[in-house]
Amino acid sequence: MSKPRRLHLGAFMRPTTIHTGAWRYPGAWPDSNFNFQHYVRLIQTLERGKFDAFFMADHLALLNMPIESLRRSHTVSSFDPLTLLPALAAVTEKIGLIATASTTYNDPYHIARKFASLDHISGGRAGWNIVTTSNPDAALNFGHDAHMAHGERYARAREFFDVVTGLWDGWADDAIIRDVESGIFFDPSRVKALDHVGPELSVKGPLNVARPIQGWPVIVQAGASEAGKQLAAETAEAVFASTRTIEDGKALYADIKGRMPALGRDPDHLKILPGCMTIVADSLEEAKAKRALLDSLVHYESAIGSLSSQLGVDASAFDPDGPLPELPETNQSKSGQARIVALAKSENLTVRQLAQRVGGYAGLCLMGTPAMIADEMQRWLEEEACDGFNIMFPYLPEGMDDFVDRVVPELQARGIYRLDYEGTTLRDHLGLPKPKNQFFD
Numbered sequence: 001m002s003k004p005r006r007l008h009l010g011a012f013m014r015p016t017t018i019h020t021g022a023w024r025y026p027g028a029w030p031d032s033n034f035n036f037q038h039y040v041r042l043i044q045t046l047e048r049g050k051f052d053a054f055f056m057a058d059h060l061a062l063l064n065m066p067i068e069s070l071r072r073s074h075t076v077s078s079f080d081p082l083t084l085l086p087a088l089a090a091v092t093e094k095i096g097l098i099a100t101a102s103t104t105y106n107d108p109y110h111i112a113r114k115f116a117s118l119d120h121i122s123g124g125r126a127g128w129n130i131v132t133t134s135n136p137d138a139a140l141n142f143g144h145d146a147h148m149a150h151g152e153r154y155a156r157a158r159e160f161f162d163v164v165t166g167l168w169d170g171w172a173d174d175a176i177i178r179d180v181e182s183g184i185f186f187d188p189s190r191v192k193a194l195d196h197v198g199p200e201l202s203v204k205g206p207l208n209v210a211r212p213i214q215g216w217p218v219i220v221q222a223g224a225s226e227a228g229k230q231l232a233a234e235t236a237e238a239v240f241a242s243t244r245t246i247e248d249g250k251a252l253y254a255d256i257k258g259r260m261p262a263l264g265r266d267p268d269h270l271k272i273l274p275g276c277m278t279i280v281a282d283s284l285e286e287a288k289a290k291r292a293l294l295d296s297l298v299h300y301e302s303a304i305g306s307l308s309s310q311l312g313v314d315a316s317a318f319d320p321d322g323p324l325p326e327l328p329e330t331n332q333s334k335s336g337q338a339r340i341v342a343l344a345k346s347e348n349l350t351v352r353q354l355a356q357r358v359g360g361y362a363g364l365c366l367m368g369t370p371a372m373i374a375d376e377m378q379r380w381l382e383e384e385a386c387d388g389f390n391i392m393f394p395y396l397p398e399g400m401d402d403f404v405d406r407v408v409p410e411l412q413a414r415g416i417y418r419l420d421y422e423g424t425t426l427r428d429h430l431g432l433p434k435p436k437n438q439f440f441d
Contacts, residue, residue, distance in 0.1 A: 004415060005387075006415075007387075008387055008388030010055045010273055010389075011391050012275055014056075015033050015057065016029075016042065017394065018361050019294055020074070020302055022399075024297040025395035028396060028397075028398070033074060033079075043092055045400060045401065045404055046095055046400070046404065047094060047095040048404060049403070050417070055098040058081050058100040058131075059076075062137065082099050082118065089122035094424060094429075096126075096425075096430075099127070101114070101115075103130060105142045108201060115164075115217045116212045116217075120209070126214070126217035127238070130219065132157050134312075154223070154227040154228070155199070156200045158234070159200050160201065162198075163194065163198075166194045166438070167203070171191055171206065171210050173211055175191050192205075192439045214427050222240035222241075224335035224339075234263055237269060240274075242274065244363055246380055246385045249272075249274055250383060252272065253384055253385055254384075271430055272387050273386060274389055275364065277361055280402035282369060300320075307354060307358045310358055311337050311341075313327055315355065318351045321352055323350065324349070324354060339362075370410040371410055377416075378411075
């Protein structure tokens with residue numbers, strides 16, 4: 001008899017909270033982005049809540065909006081994830097550690113080495129969120145005059161994935177012998193140079209780090225464009241989805257997982273995890289009041305800049321009290337632009353109203369009592385709109401404490417969330433197999 005489905009929960013930190021007004025909320029930590037002790041407190045609380053993973057976003061440039069708009073945002077700067085997460089590995093034991101790293105503005109040898117190192121340092125808890133980078137300003141920080149086109153970025157990402165996983169597989173699991181008597185440290189016959197030469201990349205190898213404990217760190221992907229969904233079906237083991245309704249969730253779930261059998265992949269080996277902000281209170285009315293206060297802390301100057309960034313066009317010239325005009329095609333996040341346009345149309349929002357929503361947080365938000373939030377999470381799980389959620393906290397530390405101390409016990413009481421970790425690696429938490437070594441298995 002098969003086990004009942006259970007929720008998987010990640011904590012999405014951007015770099016700590018998602019909402020632009022979060023740092024101004026009463027009782028919140030304004031300095032959370034650069035206070036290491038706050039990060040320790042956060043991740044240890046999440047581990048107490050038995051979360052699958054601590055998931056860090058990353059940006060390779062300031063958000064592409066005027067500096068006058070950025071001056072009000074706490075999300076523009078943060079620690080480098082692959083510097084922070086090894087430090088957090090030392091103060092935790094079980095929770096997974098997912099870092100975002102771009103395939104457009106990195107080299108695969110460097111990425112393979114860093115994530116293999118994180119996996120060994122953490123005892124097998126690393127995950128790699130593959131992004132192609134939508135911000136065109138990043139190009140200027142890496143010696144390029146222009147941002148690579150959307151399709152080209154995804155073609156490079158696909159080859160980049162093959163190179164990185166090939167480098168990880170360049171060492172057999174038993175390659176390192178450490179035979180003190182014979183003086184043999186490793187077996188050269190169990191190590192392979194990749195010798196990759198492709199359209200975008202040329203990498204000899206082998207890597208100078210042993211194969212990761214998990215075989216590969218867990219592969220995460222977040223794109224929802226056609227190219228992004230195909231890349232996810234081919235490569236991902238977890239998808240950060242941006243679905244706002246259960247109907248959209250079901251459609252994306254069926255779409256991505258439906259592509260997998262033809263690719264020789266088991267749909268159960270990919271977890272769909274929509275981003276979800278949660279506001280916990282003693283009543284729905286109280287939760288709505290908290291949300292209204294939070295949204296009121298977003299200044300229009302910042303809101304219109306954020307809207308411009310996410311649409312990929314300058315929205316400051318639009319009539320604030322008119323509808324969103326027709327937009328040109330973007331070379332940034334196509335799915336992101338489409339979601340915002342759909343939101344504006346579905347709720348008949350003016351540019352000002354849309355900016356206020358987007359400037360704070362415009363995605364899926366579950367509000368109310370712990371039972372109300374658990375009801376909706378259970379519904380999404382049972383109707384196959386997701387395999388769990390990437391939880392985004394509205395403000396810290398209160399928003400996180402409310403979820404861990406009040407919602408987690410409610411989910412556990414229903415039998416849809418773990419009482420304790422049942423393994424030690426991120427793959428264990430997510431129920432994912434260790435990948436076979438393409439060269440030595």
